[in-house]
Amino acid sequence: MVTCKQFLQELNAYLDDTVDPETKQHWQAHVDECPNCFVIVDTTKKTLQVYKGIEPQTLPDDVRTRLWQALEKKMAAKKQPQV
Amino acid sequence: MTPTASVPTGFDESALVAQAKAGDQNAFAELVNRYERKIYRLAKNITRNDEDAEDVLQDAFLKAYTHLDNFKGDSKFYTWIVRIAVNEALMRLRKRKTDRSVPLDEPVELGEETVQREIAVWEDNPEQQYSQEEWRKILDEAVDSLKPDFRTVFVLRDIEELSTEETAETLGISVPAVKSRLLRARLALRERLTRQFKRKGENLLGYL
Numbered sequence: 001m002v003t004c005k006q007f008l009q010e011l012n013a014y015l016d017d018t019v020d021p022e023t024k025q026h027w028q029a030h031v032d033e034c035p036n037c038f039v040i041v042d043t044t045k046k047t048l049q050v051y052k053g054i055e056p057q058t059l060p061d062d063v064r065t066r067l068w069q070a071l072e073k074k075m076a077a078k079k080q081p082q083v
Numbered sequence: 084m085t086p087t088a089s090v091p092t093g094f095d096e097s098a099l100v101a102q103a104k105a106g107d108q109n110a111f112a113e114l115v116n117r118y119e120r121k122i123y124r125l126a127k128n129i130t131r132n133d134e135d136a137e138d139v140l141q142d143a144f145l146k147a148y149t150h151l152d153n154f155k156g157d158s159k160f161y162t163w164i165v166r167i168a169v170n171e172a173l174m175r176l177r178k179r180k181t182d183r184s185v186p187l188d189e190p191v192e193l194g195e196e197t198v199q200r201e202i203a204v205w206e207d208n209p210e211q212q213y214s215q216e217e218w219r220k221i222l223d224e225a226v227d228s229l230k231p232d233f234r235t236v237f238v239l240r241d242i243e244e245l246s247t248e249e250t251a252e253t254l255g256i257s258v259p260a261v262k263s264r265l266l267r268a269r270l271a272l273r274e275r276l277t278r279q280f281k282r283k284g285e286n287l288l289g290y291l
Contacts, residue, residue, distance in 0.1 A: 012266050039202050040273070046205055047273045051241055053210075054222060059123045063137050067119065070141050074148055075108050 002030040128238040129172040143168035166253045203281035225275045237268035
């Protein structure tokens with residue numbers, strides 16, 4: 001018998017699927033009969049999905065300009081023979 | 084050298100890195116082009132501060148350029164630059180800790196303490212209820228509410244998609260520490276977003 005607490009300790013392994021099939025089956029049996037853990041699994045999955053779905057932060061033009069200015073300065077100082 | 088120089092897709096990155104190490108500045112510029120947005124996002128996510136994020140972005144690439152000889156090529160260039168950027172970001176975070184209060188949302192304890200968990204299903208497609216700007220703000224504030232130790236692990240594992248081992252190595256902590264911090268970070272975010280997105284008008288207490 002898997003308790004809620006035991007299951008939640010292993011939630012990541014369950015979500016990331018890093019367990020052997022037999023253990024997973026044990027945990028699945030718990031999720032199937034425990035409405036609370038079912039909801040936690042479902043909403044944690046959704047939490048991860050919303051963060052994976054966000055667009056990468058745009059790099060503001062002025063930040064990018066200053067980055068390249070700093071790099072060019074550094075590169076000019078290094079003066080490598082092959083460019 | 085132009086910042087918009089591009090390389091055909093499918094171009095082998097190890098060749099690019101080798102050229103950069105041999106002193107080809109265009110090759111290094113191309114590497115910066117590829118990862119500048121991701122490094123900025125990472126820096127912003129860890130420091131939660133525009134000024135610090137910009138400093139991290141610049142210092143990470145300048146250090147990478149200076150120390151390119153130290154890059155052995157046994158990991159991906161991306162993992163290497165991430166490691167440099169994370170160290171820079173954590174250093175700035177520690178500096179700021181003294182003059183900026185770090186918001187501490189009630190942590191989710193998995194110990195013996197009683198856990199007040201929000202157990203409720205979400206509205207369908209909650210993102211449709213908000214403008215893009217509001218949506219981003221909600222997600223950002225939730226990440227913001229995590230303690231820095233948890234936030235950094237969450238950012239590396241679930242946003243930058245580093246492996247558990249890579250995250251442990253980058254942060255100089257053990258694999259079990261990465262796992263336990265990630266669990267707490269995920270549960271705390273779930274909790275917070277559930278308060279925001281739970282389906283209204285349904286009594287789910289019947290489950291408890």
